[in-house]
Amino acid sequence: MSILRAFQQGLATTRRRSRLILYLWLANLFFGVLVLGPFIYLAGRDFGSSLEGDRLLQGVDFIWLGDVILNQGDALAGLAGWALIPFSLYLVWSIFSSGGILGRIAAEEEKTTLAAFVSDGCQYFFRFFRVPLIAIPVYVIVFGLLYKLLNLPLAAWSRTAGGPWGDFWASTLGVLVFLALFSLVRILFDYARIRLVVDRSRKAFRAVVMTFGFLGGRLVPAWALYLLIAAVSVVVLALFLLVSRLLTGASGAMVLVVWLQVLAAVRQGIRILFLASESHYYKGSQL
Amino acid sequence: MRTDRAFVWAGLLALVSAGSGSLLAAPDGPLPVRPLRYEIWVELDNAQKMLRGREEITWQNTTRDEVGDIWLHLYWNAFKNEQSAFFREARGQTLARSALPREGEWGWIDISRIALADGRDLKPGMAFATPDGPETEGDQTVLRVPLPEPVPPGGRVALKIEFESKIPRRAARTAYYQDRYFIGQWFPKPGVYEEGKGWNCHAYHENSEFFADYADFLVHITVPQGFVVGASGKLVDAVRDEDRRTETLTYGQTAIHDFAWTADPSFLKVERDFVAADEVTEAEYADLARRLGCSVEDLRLPNVRMILLIAPEHKSQIDRHFRALKAALKYYGLWYGPYPYETITMVDPPFRTGSGGMEYPTLFTAGTSLFPTDRAWSPEGVIVHEFGHGYWYGLVGSNEFEEAWLDEGLNTYSTGKVIAEAYGPGVLSLNLKHLPLDVLFRMPLFLDRELNRAGGLAVVELDPIVTASWRFYSRMSYALNVYQRAATMLETLERLLGEDVMIRVLRAFQMGYRYRHPRSEDFVRTAEQVSGRDLGWFFGQFLYDTLEFDYGVSALHSRELPAADLGVFDRDGRKDEVTPERVKKIKQENKDSAKAYRTEVAVRRFGEAKVGPDFPLTLEVAFEDGSVETRTWDGQSRWQTFRFIKPVKARWARIDPESRWLLDSNLTNNSLRAKPSRAGVWRITGLFLFWVQSALHAAGGLV
Numbered sequence: 001m002s003i004l005r006a007f008q009q010g011l012a013t014t015r016r017r018s019r020l021i022l023y024l025w026l027a028n029l030f031f032g033v034l035v036l037g038p039f040i041y042l043a044g045r046d047f048g049s050s051l052e053g054d055r056l057l058q059g060v061d062f063i064w065l066g067d068v069i070l071n072q073g074d075a076l077a078g079l080a081g082w083a084l085i086p087f088s089l090y091l092v093w094s095i096f097s098s099g100g101i102l103g104r105i106a107a108e109e110e111k112t113t114l115a116a117f118v119s120d121g122c123q124y125f126f127r128f129f130r131v132p133l134i135a136i137p138v139y140v141i142v143f144g145l146l147y148k149l150l151n152l153p154l155a156a157w158s159r160t161a162g163g164p165w166g167d168f169w170a171s172t173l174g175v176l177v178f179l180a181l182f183s184l185v186r187i188l189f190d191y192a193r194i195r196l197v198v199d200r201s202r203k204a205f206r207a208v209v210m211t212f213g214f215l216g217g218r219l220v221p222a223w224a225l226y227l228l229i230a231a232v233s234v235v236v237l238a239l240f241l242l243v244s245r246l247l248t249g250a251s252g253a254m255v256l257v258v259w260l261q262v263l264a265a266v267r268q269g270i271r272i273l274f275l276a277s278e279s280h281y282y283k284g285s286q287l
Numbered sequence: 288m289r290t291d292r293a294f295v296w297a298g299l300l301a302l303v304s305a306g307s308g309s310l311l312a313a314p315d316g317p318l319p320v321r322p323l324r325y326e327i328w329v330e331l332d333n334a335q336k337m338l339r340g341r342e343e344i345t346w347q348n349t350t351r352d353e354v355g356d357i358w359l360h361l362y363w364n365a366f367k368n369e370q371s372a373f374f375r376e377a378r379g380q381t382l383a384r385s386a387l388p389r390e391g392e393w394g395w396i397d398i399s400r401i402a403l404a405d406g407r408d409l410k411p412g413m414a415f416a417t418p419d420g421p422e423t424e425g426d427q428t429v430l431r432v433p434l435p436e437p438v439p440p441g442g443r444v445a446l447k448i449e450f451e452s453k454i455p456r457r458a459a460r461t462a463y464y465q466d467r468y469f470i471g472q473w474f475p476k477p478g479v480y481e482e483g484k485g486w487n488c489h490a491y492h493e494n495s496e497f498f499a500d501y502a503d504f505l506v507h508i509t510v511p512q513g514f515v516v517g518a519s520g521k522l523v524d525a526v527r528d529e530d531r532r533t534e535t536l537t538y539g540q541t542a543i544h545d546f547a548w549t550a551d552p553s554f555l556k557v558e559r560d561f562v563a564a565d566e567v568t569e570a571e572y573a574d575l576a577r578r579l580g581c582s583v584e585d586l587r588l589p590n591v592r593m594i595l596l597i598a599p600e601h602k603s604q605i606d607r608h609f610r611a612l613k614a615a616l617k618y619y620g621l622w623y624g625p626y627p628y629e630t631i632t633m634v635d636p637p638f639r640t641g642s643g644g645m646e647y648p649t650l651f652t653a654g655t656s657l658f659p660t661d662r663a664w665s666p667e668g669v670i671v672h673e674f675g676h677g678y679w680y681g682l683v684g685s686n687e688f689e690e691a692w693l694d695e696g697l698n699t700y701s702t703g704k705v706i707a708e709a710y711g712p713g714v715l716s717l718n719l720k721h722l723p724l725d726v727l728f729r730m731p732l733f734l735d736r737e738l739n740r741a742g743g744l745a746v747v748e749l750d751p752i753v754t755a756s757w758r759f760y761s762r763m764s765y766a767l768n769v770y771q772r773a774a775t776m777l778e779t780l781e782r783l784l785g786e787d788v789m790i791r792v793l794r795a796f797q798m799g800y801r802y803r804h805p806r807s808e809d810f811v812r813t814a815e816q817v818s819g820r821d822l823g824w825f826f827g828q829f830l831y832d833t834l835e836f837d838y839g840v841s842a843l844h845s846r847e848l849p850a851a852d853l854g855v856f857d858r859d860g861r862k863d864e865v866t867p868e869r870v871k872k873i874k875q876e877n878k879d880s881a882k883a884y885r886t887e888v889a890v891r892r893f894g895e896a897k898v899g900p901d902f903p904l905t906l907e908v909a910f911e912d913g914s915v916e917t918r919t920w921d922g923q924s925r926w927q928t929f930r931f932i933k934p935v936k937a938r939w940a941r942i943d944p945e946s947r948w949l950l951d952s953n954l955t956n957n958s959l960r961a962k963p964s965r966a967g968v969w970r971i972t973g974l975f976l977f978w979v980q981s982a983l984h985a986a987g988g989l990v
Contacts, residue, residue, distance in 0.1 A: 056967030066741030
């Protein structure tokens with residue numbers, strides 16, 4: 001199956017399952033509010049009743065930020081500790097929602113309802129929970145060993161660079177190597193999850209091992225598909241951020257907040273697009 | 288051709304008496320006696336990464352003491368081993384053992400011969416000293432050399448020294464990388480003799496810079512041919528030795544207290560002139576003369592030769608470098624006094640020598656990147672700052688070991704003023720592995736004083752600003768106190784005294800203490816004399832103490848005055864009881880008459896520090912009818928309540944409405960609204976929320 005066709009089908013599926021974006025965005029927003037809750041309280045208490053609160057409308061400046069650092073430093077440190085809880089819960093949610101997304105993608109003709117999404121999430125949760133556990137040693141091997149090995153010549157080049165350009169290219173290539181490895185690991189576990197759903201398998205480890213076999217003959221197109229979607233998402237993200245630069249001052253303040261939430265939702269759509277395109281590619285390649 | 292020493296020294300000395308305009312650069316105007324004269328010959332061994340040199344030092348005793356010894360700095364021994372004060376302190380603060388120099392990378396300096404001019408050997412008596420206490424035991428950066436007979440008041444002693452140094456690979460401010468060099472604090476150098484106290488000659492500490500006496504320098508630097516060299520002072524001679532494939536460059540400069548140089552074959556050397564007539568208009572001169580109460584002629588700036596040594600990779604930034612240097616020459620010159628030397632050399636630090644952002648007399652290092660952001664004012668900020676040290680450290684030779692704020696604080700304040708005047712607010716730059724990400728994000732605009740306040744006030748309670756550099760609680764406390772807190776203190780002083788008075792204060796301090804070694808007390812005295820105000824309370828609290836300054840509005844209430852007060856009243860010889868029903872009735876009867884409200888505002892002094900007796904705080908209270916009432920409070924007690932009777936309620940109250948007190952650690956509590964307004968909070972929460980959501984999304988992607 002061609003990657004362009006998989007991409008097109010992925011787009012169509014994402015459109016058809018657009019209600020999933022709403023669920024994912026709401027959850028993302030909920031956890032975000034949970035993390036920021038104490039900050040919202042402190043900011044409201046201190047700035048809500050101060051004329052300095054008007055400065056917040058202009059965006060970040062070092063007068064009010066200085067006050068926050070100087071007077072709420074300890075509270076912010078506590079906030080960082082608190083944030084670990086919603087962050088951990090969000091990881092659990094991400095495992096759950098992957099099941100929900102892939103379950104709905106696989107149920108081709110069925111409707112996208114919250115109940116069905118939750119049902120799929122529950123159905124696949126425990127086998128999906130095992131996937132990141134299996135991923136831990138893979139991450140350790142890839143980034144603790146392979147990345148360091150691949151980075152050795154770059155580090156040697158950087159160490160002996162005759163000027164800033166050598167240093168720049170060495171570090172840029174290092175970043176590219178990192179991203180390449182990261183994307184490969186992501187592909188591996190994306191297809192492992194897809195296999196667990198499409199093949200109705202319960203064995204996560206076996207799915208990962210089998211995925212090696214699957215990718216063995218299709219690594220280049222599978223990787224190209226991943227990079228294509230990644231490129232699209234980078235362009236979309238950049239466009240959103242460039243537009244957000246234009247929303248300045250008090251008048252643009254609330255528009256900016258809404259615009260950023262649209263971006264947060266679009267990002268969830270891209271997540272679905274990844275999984276949908278890869279699902280179509282997987283199924284197309286099995287035929 | 289060989290440099291004729293006698294000829295060059297004759298030119299140098301002639302300049303000292305005549306003013307300027309020939310072979311060597313000399314500052315204009317009468318100069319105080321300079322206790323030192325150096326002539327140094329040094330050769331760079333590029334293969335061995337060594338310096339081999341000899342120097343002739345003449346030291347004059349300008350005090351009334353008889354001086355029986357001479358103390359020398361051997362700064363590079365700071366990089367010799369882990370027993371140096373520098374490495375001990377660095378390891379205690381920031382430096383991991385893995386970051387120590389590797390094999391062959393340590394630096395050191397050895398004196399192979401030291402003798403009087405008549406040949407008497409002084410080496411047997413020399414010994415390392417630890418003037419900064421037993422915690423620096425083992426340090427070899429200070430050498431005491433006893434003299435065979437004391438130097439009487441007004442007498443001189445001439446020393447001949449031969450030395451050999453290993454250039455450190457990675458060290459503070461001086462280093463080599465491949466065949467690129469930055470060479471600072473490199474030669475044996477006497478401390479400063481202080482009458483009645485002895486030699487002021489501290490070890491090389493991690494958190495400290497330097498202190499030295501004014502001198503006339505003549506330095507002959509020999510390097511392999513092909514190196515591009517920059518140095519303090521003015522190039523007066525260059526001789527090539529074709530047999531040895533070397534070149535000897537001679538630099539001279541009077542009335543400076545240090546000498547640094549750099550050598551790198553890849554440097555591009557660009558020279559331009561600062562032409563005062565092109566940079567400063569007559570209107571600017573006239574305006575400033577009016578503000579300072581002096582004549583235009585007092586303000587006129589001289590032309591200066593600007594020399595830039597820059598890496599080829601940064602060639603596109605040449606104009607940017609010169610524009611910043613011109614702005615610095617202009618505004619430091621106009622505000623604090625003309626730059627007196629003929630040249631200024633600006634060095635884009637040699638790659639990986641860690642020598643960026645450092646000042647030396649008539650030479651400084653800047654620092655930039657491959658992709659500087661347009662509005663981040665980098666490298667501009669560092670250029671202005673390091674040039675500015677030519678004034679605060681170079682011309683006013685304060686003791687950086689003991690009172691670092693006198694150069695760093697004054698100069699951080701001055702840098703902010705110049706950048707604001709020449710460029711306006713800048714943006715924070717955001718880079719990922721050299722790549723400028725600020726193209727995508729709208730970064731906050733800020734002025735230096737805002738950043739200085741945010742950093743400087745975080746360490747108020749740790750140390751007084753006037754603290755010996757190596758005695759601060761931490762490196763962070765040192766840096767934030769002497770740079771940012773001191774700059775914030777000066778910014779506040781400016782707001783209290785007025786901008787024009789502040790320029791006069793700094794100009795008087797600069798011109799009054801040029802080529803001298805003032806202390807903090809001298810600055811305080813100058814500020815009081817020029818402003819005509821008693822400022823002891825100000826400097827006592829903010830320079831010499833650790834008191835937090837925080838005033839605020841703690842309560843604001845507007846309540847409708849009742850139509851009548853409840854209770855029993857003696858009226859016409861009888862008891863008259865006013866009941867709630869009767870009040871209601873009175874209110875009903877007077878319903879068409881105007882209401883009245885009693886507004887109470889409570890202000891508090893939350894911190895220990897107080898405003899001075901001549902500087903009361905202003906309280907502003909705004910009402911719903913648009914009127915604004917103003918009161919003053921002497922701020923001496925812990926709290927004060929102000930009452931207003933008005934036909935409308937209050938909208939808000941604000942203390943210090945002109946934000947004169949930038950030292951106030953909490954500006955948010957300086958005002959209080961009667962009714963909260965959360966628009967700003969929602970806006971900023973919305974922004975932070977997005978970034979938290981992004982972090983969550985990224986974390987979710989890992990599982």
